[in-house]
Amino acid sequence: MAVHFIGFSDSASFWRATQVFGQPDFIHPRWDVRAKQGGEWAEGDVRVFATGSEDDTPSPFCWDDSVRF
Numbered sequence: 790m791a792v793h794f795i796g797f798s799d800s801a802s803f804w805r806a807t808q809v810f811g812q813p814d815f816i817h818p819r820w821d822v823r824a825k826q827g828g829e830w831a832e833g834d835v836r837v838f839a840t841g842s843e844d845d846t847p848s849p850f851c852w853d854d855s856v857r858f
Contacts, residue, residue: 796839823851
């Protein structure tokens with residue numbers, strides 16, 4: 790089981806989420822097509838949204854997560 794944080798843009802909300810769910814295995818800067826359909830989800834994974842939910846329409850513009858590493 791992996792924990793995915795999606796759309797966190799400030800450290801205060803990120804910190805509160807880590808207090809509840811622990812450190813994330815994946816961080817998705819925004820809810821986009823790549824985050825939703827990029828093949829990173831597995832059965833039983835936990836998805837933690839800063840705002841919204843996985844039922845929201847993802848942005849068609851993808852964010853390159855690799856720029857953070």
